[in-house]
Amino acid sequence: MPHLSPLSFPSSSLLFLLLFYVMSHLSPLPFPPPPPPSSSSSSSSSSSSSSSSYHTTMLLQDSAHDLSIYLFQSARYLSIYLSIYLSFSVCTLSIYLFQSARYLSIYLSIFFSLHVIYLSIYLSIFFSLHMIYLFQSAHLSIYLSIYLFRPLRISIYLSIYLSIIAHSNSNHA
Template sequence: MTNVIFSLFLSIYLSISSHSILIYLFSVYSYLFICLFSVYSYLFIYLSIYSMSTPIYLTIYLFSVYSYLSIYLSLLSLFLCIYLSLLSLFLSIYLSLLSLFLCIYLSLLSLFLSIYLSLLSLFLSIYLSLLSLFLSIYLSLLSLFLSIYSHLFLSIYLSIYSKSIPIYLFYVYSYLSNYLSILSLFLSIYLSFSRFIPIYLFSVYSYLFIYLSILSLFLSILSLFLSIYLSISSQSILIYLFS
């Protein structure tokens, strides 16, 4: 009877302390064992009453069989309790380790993904910055050569055909345009070798130099067309006068 009560309370305690299905099954087994014990108790009472009209050796035999059966069931209940407790312990340890490794794996995966995306973003920003730098240098050089060529041609034309136009204004314009082109070129090269300027400032400077280069290029082309127009018009005037 003590084993039965111990098994019952142990199963109830394990059911409350753990959420494993096996522990609940063990509780059901304990309840069934109590029912069987009640049946055996009633059987023993019945045999005790019936033994008044039966031989004493038969009563002793039946009582011995019942005692061995009760001991066997008690030991079986104890071993099942130990087995299920150890199984629940190992399952809880296994699930805890599995959750720990899964958490570590997901954390490392998230870390590597964040590092990869950060490096990708960095390389893309560097690539775009270098691209804008090379574009600004190219436009600056193109503007410089066109401005030098157009201003040289215009200066020659003005020195030969047009004495009435103030030449110094075109020289001032030429020097200013060349100065802007050279300044844009050198500032672009300086920014390409500077490591202390943030990337966003570098991008802003690059866009500013591209704008200045395009403006200088436009002014150079305009000066070139103006020189061509003046040359054509002066040639036509000379032909008319010669006629």
């Protein structure tokens, strides 16, 4: 299985392509058309000023209407973009966390197994040296007991000999 890292995704191009596809298939929301101008049959100056003010009002209403449509569609596209970006980011983050957890578990298992191996080697060497030391101590104690047993035997013989001589001198006297 190939390694999937979050950095290997072409995030910006894929995201913008997806956003362009979604936005191109959205239709603008239907808005009611503006009311038709009322026709007046009088052709006086008040009628022309009222007509020009009506046209100015209609132009302002149309531009406000167009602006509101533009703002609403921009907000809608922005919300779609943000939801796509958020879901893509969450997916990327979950893939990254999964990979990180997997590599962390592998690293920790290797780390702990190596430490267990190092500890077992260290303890075996330490206990071997300790056993050699104890074995040498046992040999030394045996050697010392044999070596010190000779003077002890000589002193026992000497004390027996001196007691016999002292006893024989006490009998002669």
